[in-house]
Amino acid sequence: MSHYDVAVIGGGLLGCATARHLARAGSRVLLLEKDQLNRHASGQNAGSLHFQLEYRMVEHGDAGARLAARALPLHLDAMRAWATLEDELGERCGVARRGGLMLAETPAEVAALDRKAALERRYGLDTTVLSGRELRELAPYLSPTVTAAGYVAGEGKANPRLVTPALARAAVRYGTVLRTGCRVTGLYRHGHRWELETGGTTGDTSGTAYTADAVVLAAGVWTAELAAMADTRLPVFPVGLTMSTTARTAPLIPHLVQHVGKRLSMKQTEEGNVLIGGGWPAKLVTRAGRLDLEHNPELRYESLTSNADAARVVPAVLPLPVIRSWTGMTTLTPDQLPLLGAVPRRPGLFVATGGSAFTLGLTYARLLADTLLTGRPDQSIEDYSPARFGALNFV
Ligand SMILES: Cc1cc2nc3c(=O)[nH]c(=O)nc-3n(C[C@H](O)[C@H](O)[C@H](O)COP(=O)(O)OP(=O)(O)OC[C@H]3O[C@@H](n4cnc5c(N)ncnc54)[C@H](O)[C@@H]3O)c2cc1C
Incomplete structure (x- = not known):
């Protein structure tokens, strides 16, 4: 059974960008995708890089807008991240600002x-x-x-067809082991490790089990389903x-x-x-x-x-x-804020999803990777922590 520092589940923008950060910092990273990379939201979206509050954030009045504004520090960081992405990756991603x-x-x-x-x-x-x-x-x-x-x-x-594949290539260059057509079907905690059971959809990795010290759920609309495998409920x-x-x-x-x-x-x-x-x-x-x-x-x-x-x-x-x-x-959360950070009561389990995660995805990924690597990202992610929905999980 192969062991990794971090297993990232989901080959969309969030998973590929998180894997890239972690692998660049020297972590042994496994990236698992049940279909092809970029097959879902990250490759189907509108490609808008919008840093102003969106209509859905202001349509319910000022209180709703004030709540949504708590994500504005992420918007500011994302604006900087997109400005340098193509130079960092060394390839064009259709970024035009x-x-x-x-x-x-x-x-x-x-x-x-x-x-x-x-x-x-x-x-x-x-x-x-x-x-x-x-x-x-x-x-x-x-x-x-x-x-x-x-x-x-x-x-x-930016061009959704280009961004995630470019991030995935960078993650692999830094040593990430990528498995596509590989669906995570079980998540178990044994001692200080997570065991990931997989069922392949294209055959070659079917039935392989992996272990990792930490698991990142970057699984878009499937996030709640994966969280349930780890016996935890996330409102996504x-x-x-x-x-x-x-x-x-x-x-x-x-x-x-x-x-x-x-x-x-x-x-x-x-x-x-x-x-x-x-x-x-x-x-x-x-x-x-x-x-x-x-x-x-x-x-x-x-x-x-x-x-x-x-x-x-x-x-x-x-x-x-x-x-x-x-x-x-x-995916949306009930308060429309991102769901980002460590999952309470499940040591070594982390999540990133929710909201405009094309625009904000580079920022979610960097802050989540820094949370795993140092425990202290340079920008607080407390407001987006899954702990705010802690009442859903008593054990
Ligand atoms: C039509 C549309 C327009 C949008 N427009 C914009 C926009 O203009 N700007 C913006 O900021 N946002 C936009 N969004 C939102 C944005 O696309 C998403 O927030 C973002 O792409 C989410 O990325 P992700 O990596 O979390 O999810 P995804 O891209 O969905 O990736 C998750 C991956 O996890 C994989 N996975 C799930 N379960 C498992 C499993 N058990 N095992 C292995 N792999 C698994 C899936 O196959 C999938 O590939 C739009 C979304 C849509 C649908």
Whole structure:
């Protein structure tokens, strides 16, 4: 049975980035992925790097926004992390940070934007509210219905198809042992070690057991299922989301575009396609009355039409044909804050999931790796600790 310092479960952005940090620091790391790398949320998402609070964080009023703002220190760190990622990895990941705009059309939305920007500035995020000529000059492509926008210079996009494979290659270069098609089916604590039982989906590693001093759950929507194997409950809920892309067109939108009063994210890829999303739901699949996380959620017609309607803020997008729509699943916690850190009462078990973990994933990974390596990351992760849900676990 092979033994490792750390076994990381999940070959998405969080797992690959965490493995990279740990292996670079000299840990013997095993990275286990039940399917292919980047097969799930990390490869299906919108690629937005949004550091302003999102619509889902402000839609329930100021108290909800203040709670969500407790993750803003992570947003600030993530902004720095994306700025240097491609140089660190030595490969292109489609990172482009030409600024992000969060739009407002009604007086109530403008007021919400002002309150949001004031809150963000208290945490050190440099949000400016633009209007009038200043806004028109920066973003002439916006509809005249847009009267103001929160602007953050470092926002933008990265290519979800490139980022996680590049992180995985770096993790392997530092010595991480990677097993794909290898599903963890059991987690047992023996003395000071964890034993991981696996069942392969592609054959070669089927039935292999591994041991590790520590285990990192970076398993996206499967996190609760894996936690249950370690006899612990983590409140992580799957959410189905919808994305669409238009045919290619000439350069039109240099910015990341979001809306403070509607579900909308919009950006143009390097190739010219306009990606449209922003949190419109897709229907999770159930079989025999139980959630089936192995199948992508079903498209909902209302989500497609409502998302298209929200896209009216950029009139030039409306005539473009939509060439593909797809769905994916991500995880949210009940308070929408990340779930990051050591799992109480399960020595050597750690978790990273929840929220906008494409934007924030590099930061979650660095802070979690430092927690494992030194016990003291340079930025507190107390607010995101699974201990806040300790009442779910009495033993
Ligand atoms: C449509 C959509 C749009 C989104 N847009 C954005 C965005 O624009 N910006 C943003 O910040 N975030 C966005 N997100 C959220 C973001 O994609 C996720 O937060 C992030 O990718 C999560 O990464 P992860 O590594 O935790 O999960 P995943 O990428 O899902 O990786 C988890 C991996 O664990 C593996 N796994 C699970 N169980 C086991 C097991 N038992 N054994 C072995 N392996 C296992 C899975 O196969 C999977 O590959 C979006 C999500 C979706 C679905």
